[in-house]
Structure formats: structure tokens, C-alpha cells
Amino acid sequence: MSPLRRALVWGIPLLVWAALPFVATRHIVDLLVFAGLYTIAGLGVAFLLGQCGIVSLAQSVFYGIGAYCTAWFCAHKGLPSPVGVAAGIALSTGIAAMVGWPILRLSGHFLALATLALGIIGQVLFLEWDWLTGGTLGIGGIPRIAPFGFAFDTPLRFYFLVWPIALLLLVLHHNLLHSRNGLALRAMRDSPEAAAVLGLDIHKLKVQMFVLSAALGSAAGSLFAHYVTFVSVDSFAIDRAISFLLLAVLGGVYTVWGPVLGALFITVLPQWLSRLGDIHAFVFAAALIAAVILLPEGFGGAIRNWWRARAAK
Amino acid sequence: MSLSLLLQSVLSGLTNGFVYGLVGLGLASIFRGTRIINAMQGDFALIGGITAVLLLERFGWPMAPAFAAAVAVGGIAGWLMEVLLIRPLRRRGGSEDSYLLLTLGVAFAVSALVLYAVGRDSHPLPGLGGEGIVVIGDAAIRTHALWLIAISLAAMAALRLFFAKTALGLSMMAAALDAEGALTTGINVPLMRTLTFELGGLVGGLAGVLVGPLVTVYFDMGLLLTLKGFAAAILGGLANPMGAIAGGVTLGLLESLAIVTVSSGYKDVIAMAILIVIMIAMPNGLLGRRLRKGG
Amino acid sequence: MTMGTETVNSLLQIVQVSHSFGGLHVLRGVDFGVPAGSITGLIGPNGAGKSTLFNIISGFLPPQRGTVRFDGRDITRDPVQTRTRAGLVRTFQTPKVFGKLSVRENLMIGCYRHLASGVVGNMLRSRSSRVEMELMNAQAAEAGERFGLSEVMERPAGQVTAGMQRLVELARGYVSRPRLLMLDEPSSGLNSTEIGQLRELLQRLNREGITILLVSHDMHLVDVASRVYVLCFGSIIASGAMAQIKQDEQVRQAYLGV
Numbered sequence A: 001m002s003p004l005r006r007a008l009v010w011g012i013p014l015l016v017w018a019a020l021p022f023v024a025t026r027h028i029v030d031l032l033v034f035a036g037l038y039t040i041a042g043l044g045v046a047f048l049l050g051q052c053g054i055v056s057l058a059q060s061v062f063y064g065i066g067a068y069c070t071a072w073f074c075a076h077k078g079l080p081s082p083v084g085v086a087a088g089i090a091l092s093t094g095i096a097a098m099v100g101w102p103i104l105r106l107s108g109h110f111l112a113l114a115t116l117a118l119g120i121i122g123q124v125l126f127l128e129w130d131w132l133t134g135g136t137l138g139i140g141g142i143p144r145i146a147p148f149g150f151a152f153d154t155p156l157r158f159y160f161l162v163w164p165i166a167l168l169l170l171v172l173h174h175n176l177l178h179s180r181n182g183l184a185l186r187a188m189r190d191s192p193e194a195a196a197v198l199g200l201d202i203h204k205l206k207v208q209m210f211v212l213s214a215a216l217g218s219a220a221g222s223l224f225a226h227y228v229t230f231v232s233v234d235s236f237a238i239d240r241a242i243s244f245l246l247l248a249v250l251g252g253v254y255t256v257w258g259p260v261l262g263a264l265f266i267t268v269l270p271q272w273l274s275r276l277g278d279i280h281a282f283v284f285a286a287a288l289i290a291a292v293i294l295l296p297e298g299f300g301g302a303i304r305n306w307w308r309a310r311a312a313k
Numbered sequence B: 001m002s003l004s005l006l007l008q009s010v011l012s013g014l015t016n017g018f019v020y021g022l023v024g025l026g027l028a029s030i031f032r033g034t035r036i037i038n039a040m041q042g043d044f045a046l047i048g049g050i051t052a053v054l055l056l057e058r059f060g061w062p063m064a065p066a067f068a069a070a071v072a073v074g075g076i077a078g079w080l081m082e083v084l085l086i087r088p089l090r091r092r093g094g095s096e097d098s099y100l101l102l103t104l105g106v107a108f109a110v111s112a113l114v115l116y117a118v119g120r121d122s123h124p125l126p127g128l129g130g131e132g133i134v135v136i137g138d139a140a141i142r143t144h145a146l147w148l149i150a151i152s153l154a155a156m157a158a159l160r161l162f163f164a165k166t167a168l169g170l171s172m173m174a175a176a177l178d179a180e181g182a183l184t185t186g187i188n189v190p191l192m193r194t195l196t197f198e199l200g201g202l203v204g205g206l207a208g209v210l211v212g213p214l215v216t217v218y219f220d221m222g223l224l225l226t227l228k229g230f231a232a233a234i235l236g237g238l239a240n241p242m243g244a245i246a247g248g249v250t251l252g253l254l255e256s257l258a259i260v261t262v263s264s265g266y267k268d269v270i271a272m273a274i275l276i277v278i279m280i281a282m283p284n285g286l287l288g289r290r291l292r293k294g295g
Numbered sequence C: 001m002t003m004g005t006e007t008v009n010s011l012l013q014i015v016q017v018s019h020s021f022g023g024l025h026v027l028r029g030v031d032f033g034v035p036a037g038s039i040t041g042l043i044g045p046n047g048a049g050k051s052t053l054f055n056i057i058s059g060f061l062p063p064q065r066g067t068v069r070f071d072g073r074d075i076t077r078d079p080v081q082t083r084t085r086a087g088l089v090r091t092f093q094t095p096k097v098f099g100k101l102s103v104r105e106n107l108m109i110g111c112y113r114h115l116a117s118g119v120v121g122n123m124l125r126s127r128s129s130r131v132e133m134e135l136m137n138a139q140a141a142e143a144g145e146r147f148g149l150s151e152v153m154e155r156p157a158g159q160v161t162a163g164m165q166r167l168v169e170l171a172r173g174y175v176s177r178p179r180l181l182m183l184d185e186p187s188s189g190l191n192s193t194e195i196g197q198l199r200e201l202l203q204r205l206n207r208e209g210i211t212i213l214l215v216s217h218d219m220h221l222v223d224v225a226s227r228v229y230v231l232c233f234g235s236i237i238a239s240g241a242m243a244q245i246k247q248d249e250q251v252r253q254a255y256l257g258v
Helices: A003-023 A026-052 A059-076 A081-103 A108-128 A155-177 A180-190 A192-197 A202-228 A238-251 A258-276 A280-294 A298-312 B003-034 B041-057 B063-091 B096-118 B143-165 B167-177 B179-184 B189-215 B221-235 B243-261 B264-281 C050-058 C080-086 C103-109 C119-123 C127-146 C162-175 C192-207 C242-247 C249-256
Strands: B133-136 B139-142 C010-021 C024-035 C039-043 C065-070 C088-090 C180-184 C211-215 C227-232 C235-240
Touching (some): A003 A155, A026 A238, A026 A258, A059 A081, A081 A202, A108 B096, A108 B221, A155 C119, A180 A192, A180 C103, A192 C080, A238 B096, B003 B139, B003 B143, B003 B167, B003 B189, B041 B063, B041 B096, B096 B221, B143 B167, B221 B264, C010 C050, C050 C180, C103 C127, C162 C192, C227 C242, C235 C242
Parallel strands (some): C088 C180, C180 C211
Antiparallel strands (some): C227 C235
16 A cells, blocks of 8 residues: 555544544534443453453443542542552452453353353442442542643543543554464464364463453543543443443454444444433344344444455455 | 241242243253253243233233233244344354354343333232232241242143153254254254244243242343343253253252341342352253253 | 383383273273384274374373373373473364464464463564564464465465365474374375375474374375384284284284184
8 A cells, every 4th residue: 555545544534533523512522432431341342252252241340340449549539540540450350360260261151141140240249339339329529530730521632532542452452463362362263172282271361361351341441430520330230231242243343443333333323312212222232133143243344344345356 | 047037038049949940941941952042031031021011001901811921922032033033143154152142132122122111110910829928837938939839840840741742842852952863854943943942932931920920020130030040050950951940949049048148139149159150160060961061 | 012111212101091981991001102203103993992092192081090101291181282382282183273264374373382472562562572473474484385385375274175284284283393293194085195295294204303193094104104003992902013013913803804
């Protein structure tokens, strides 16, 4: 690809992205911020499914841990935001490693349902341990991220915080896929037996990926807390985990930018449907079903295949 | 812990256990017949329960026909699901993950649909034997609960007979064990698969009308029921649907005992933790039959 | 005819291995050793227990009795991955390649166990990660040439011929620098020309220092072995050079029912 073409292919979307929040309404920008947050959390679920074949419904737990750690360390203790984020990630990855080690020996349905069970355990504990989480009353007064006095306190500003982070993570993910461990993951997915014969430690890789996924969920949760400044248990129930899974499947788990598409879908769609009442949950579920049957590689995969077919002509 | 509290706990554990067992029975039957883990088995119960609620409240049906119809609707839902959703996926070469995602999607869809249609309220159902209770020693159990246990056992016996003695049941077993072989003997294997789902739907619907009077019918009851039913099925050995009842009873008793020792808010946490432990420690069930892990 | 259990320099030593499935005794007190640097053959009629023995040696099945020693170490209870990392690599009767990965990627994966970059380093494209990828690519290319796969390097491994898949599996094993290469019926599905080529390939690999243990029905292929063990009904009934084996009475009975 010529340098000019390359500049256009990358430059134009970049310009559009940068200009968008200035021309869209505040409400739309708010949705786009959520899309960014969900991209980060959804990326965790997506690569777990796409690279390791693991269906995870536990992401809401790590999302919640990240949010509550931020709430605790920043709202209650008045510490700066990196502390909350780091604490969230430390706790989430620790739990993911401890719990992941035994359950990732399971396979297929057992594992998926185990993650669902984890999601429910998390949901109930968030509710029951209200001395920690504030229960349904929640924790408020979470301070904004404000390095050197510049507060990310509007949707517009947060948009320019969350999306660069999301894009950076996507790049890191891309690097991983094209590395030795990325190749190992694909091999593992393709034929676990042959992988074992070659000396690949499948279990260890899966645990590493699960821990990574948890870190992403937690980071997203911390950012979420700083954005909405108030967190309560309703945000960390199983339906949140379902949304993350949905956006991963819809966006496509075999392309790096699939989660972006999926996240945009699940934030924008409820807007359009709000006129119809509480129907969006059903539409999401129907979209998941349709995606599984008709578009197994998600929007991302469909677009990529279409692009390749065009290039082949 | 006092004896009467223990007794009460055992009775309620037994009751819940049979419900979990019924759900597990449906799950295991579908798994044995199609190798698919139906993540919306608990939502068949929701479908049955909510149908009964609607027929009784909105259409004023009497109890027996309403319950019967509700169970039938569960079966119809199973049939629809197999024909409209599972078959197309099979045609397109679905992987194990995709069947799971599909059934999960249907679980969420059913739950969301019920939410949209009737809202977040819990809907009570009248019990068999009304509000009557039976006193055993120092503890009490609802008459309906006794009916529940009796009907569950009857259902299990009926299914056993069905699979072992009837031509249709034997055909379904044959199709499940060896699809290609069954085809060559003239068994309509695709139809058997559909019937398996219908059966699962019927059993699920039955679970719904039986559990509804005890815990009320509400839009997100499905997921938890599915998970507990799954635990019951694994405990009983996934390859053996009848074992699910025993597994369910075990789970129900464990759960009840846990509630009286810890607090009731943690009931589901304990059940979920038990599920995870079972999957890790006893994937072949209590009887330890040889079985592939994870399906 | 000696049973050859106390071979000095045995890279692989099987000691009194027994196994039964249900009531069926598949292996009864099997003893043999594979000398380092040799090509050793294992032959026997169908149902003799060769696959079971192979599975036990490679770690897919724990033996009910007996020990497996590799390079002096007892590996009887070691998982498959550990044995592979110690240098014991096996192939399968039906080649197990990564179907959706390209041939080149299949070969690259063979290098996996020798490299050590972590996941985080991979994500950050650290210097060591990039160097590793180059190394893997180079080794894959070299192996591809050596095994005659250069033309199909970019094709998905699932879409090349069975004969080529076998070569892919072999090349992939070679890239992982094995000390002992265990080949399970490597000639099945190959025509006589290809078998001849395989024979030469095995001799070349052996000259480079790779010890080979070979299970095969094909007498022409097993001919390259310096020593052959005959397994019949779970026991070693004969061992020695091919010429000797062919003359052995028990062997003739086992194979020909004479």
C-alpha cells in the first residue's frame, strides 16, 4: 500500500473520530464514552472466546471489582486514581488466577457454566457485602480523574481519555496475536492434543489469558467509576456479563477491532429502541441468537471476509 | 441446631431438590439425546409457569387445564426451538461453543420477553391442595410440596418406562447413541432430536408449574434454575437422566443445610459454589460412571 | 535370542511394563531399550499392543505396572508436555497437524518449547519477542526445505495431501530438536516412492544424531532399523537385526501362523 493510501486509510477515520464529539450531541458523546468502556471490557471476553474458545460470563465481577476498588480508594480514602485502578487490577487478577487455576481445567460447557456461576456469586456478594459496596445504595462521590488539575469531567473530555486507552489495548492485543504465544493460542484452539504433544502448556496459557481478561474488565470498571462518579450493584449483575458476551460475539471474536463494533451496537441500539419501552433486552438476545446462527464471525468477521473477497477479484 | 429446625430444613431441601432434579432431568435428557447442553432449561420452567399464570389470571381458566396446558406449551417451546434455531445451526456446522451461545441467547430472550410482557413483579400460582400444610413432627410442609415430590417421582418413573419399553422411546435412545446406525434401521433421527427437545420442554414446563406455587413466577428465575438443574444433572451423572433426581435432592439438601448454618442471602452463592466444586471434583457424578469431561 | 534389556547407553528404557483393559491383558511385562543414536524398530501383528505401548511411552496412558525411563530419568508419571520438553517427540498414525494454521505456522510452533518470551513481552513487541519470531520463521523455512514442503508453506495444513501432512508432522517434530523421535506407522497412506523417500529422510535425521523409534507394518521401512523388537500378544518374543528376525521361528508363527 502506498504511503498516501496508508495515510488516508488510517488518517481519515482518525480525523472522524477526533471530530465526532464536537459535532455530536452531549448525549451521543456520552453513549460513545460507554462504547469505549465496553470495548475495553468486551475485548477481554472476545479474545478469551476467539483465541481460547472460552465462553466467560464472569467479566461483570471483575468490572465490579475495578469499580468498587476505585470507589473505595478514591472516594473513601481520597487516594489518587492510579491507586484505585492498580488495586482493582491487582485484586481482579489475583482472584482470576486463584479461581481460574482449578476451573480452567474444565472444558466446554462445564467451564462456561462455571463462569456463569462465578458471575452469580459475584452479583450476590456485591449485594450481600453492603458494608463494602454500599449494596443497592451504592457508593457516590467518586472523584474525577484529574492529573495536574485537568479534570476529565465531561463526556467530551472522557471520550478523549477512554478511546485512546481502548485503541492502545487493541494494538497490544494485535501484537499478542502475531507473536509466539499468539500462535500457540491458535494452535491450542485448533488441536489441543497436538498442542500437548508439542509441549505447549495449555492450561497455563489459558490461565494467563483469563487473568489478562480480568485485568481488562477491572480497568474498564475503574474508568467507569470515575466517569459516572456513583456505583451501585445494579451495574454489576449478570446482565452486564451478558452484554459483554453479546458485544464480543456480535462484533466478532476473530478480528481485533470486532469489540469496537459490538460495543457501538449495544450502546447505540437501546437509544433507537427506547421508544418501544423495555424491549432492548429482548432485541439484544435476539441479536445474539441471529449472530450465532447467521454471522458466527460477527460483524467484524463478515466485514473482513467481504473485504477479502473484494480484494481477491 | 434444634431438631425441628433440622427437620424443617430437610423438608424444604427435599422439596427444592425435586425441582432441581426435574430441571436436571430435562437437561440430561436433552444432553443424552443431542449432546447439547441446554442453557435455557430453567427458562422452560419460566415458560410453563408464566403460561399458567396468564391462563389463570387473564383468561380465568380452572387450575387443572391451566397446568396441563402450561406443560404442553413448554413442550411446544422445545419443539419450536429445535426446529427454528437448533436445526439451522446444525446445518451451518455449529461448534460446541455456538450451541451453548445459542441456548444462552434463547435463555436471555425468553427472560427479556417475559420482562417486557409482564414486568418485574413476581406472580404467584395456586398450589395443589391450596394453602394446606401437613405437619410432620415439629415441622410443616405444604401439601403442594408433597404433590410436587409425588409428581416428580411419577414423571421419572414414566420417563424410565417410556425410554425402556415404548417403541418411540427406544428409537430416541437409539438415535442418541448412534445416529448413523439408527438411520440405517429406518429411524427418523432428526425427528428424534426434535422430540428430545420437546420432551425437555415438557419436563421443564412441568418443573415450572410445580415450583411456581412455592417461589412465585418471575422473569429471571430461569438462569438460576438452569444452573442448579445442571448441578443436579452432573451429580447424577450426565449420561444418566434418572440420576438427576437423586442429584437434585442431594443439592437441595446441601443447600438447605447451608442456609440454616449461614444466612439465606448466601443461598445461591453456596449452590453455585457447590456446582463448581462438583464440576471439578466429580464430573462423573456421585456414581462415578466413566464419562468425558465437559461434553 | 536375547531380550536386550540391559542395553548400555539406552536413551529410552522400558521396564516390565504391563497394562490391561478390563480383563484383556494387552501388555505383559514388556522390557526393551532404545540405544541412543540408533534407529530401533517395533513390529508385531495387529492387536499385539504396539499402540498401547506407544501411548504409554509418550504419556497418553499411564501403565498399570512398570517404568519408563528416558535419559536415565523415570518419566512414567510425567505428563505429555513434560516428556516433549525433555526431548521425546512422537507422531501419530493419522497425522495431527494444526489444520487451520498454515504449514509454515505448523513448523513455527515446533520451536515453541525452546523459546521463552512472556505474554506481556509479546504484547509490547519487545526486542526478544521480535527476535524470537524471526528465529521461528527461519527455522520453519529451513525445515520446510529439508522436508520438501517449500511449495506448500502458506497453505492451511488441513488442505495438503496426507503424505504431505505426515511430512509436516515430522518436520514440526524435527524443529523441536527432539532427542528421541517416536514414529507411529509413518508409512501408512504413502506409496512406495514416498516410503523410499521417508526411509532416506529417517536415515539423514539419524545421522544428525536423532534417535528414532519406529513402529511400522512396512518391512522395507523397518529395514533401516539397526535393531528390531517383535511384540506379540503383549510380550517381546524376539529382538535383533532384521535379517535375524526374519529367520526366527516364533516370529514366523506369529505373522504367518505357520
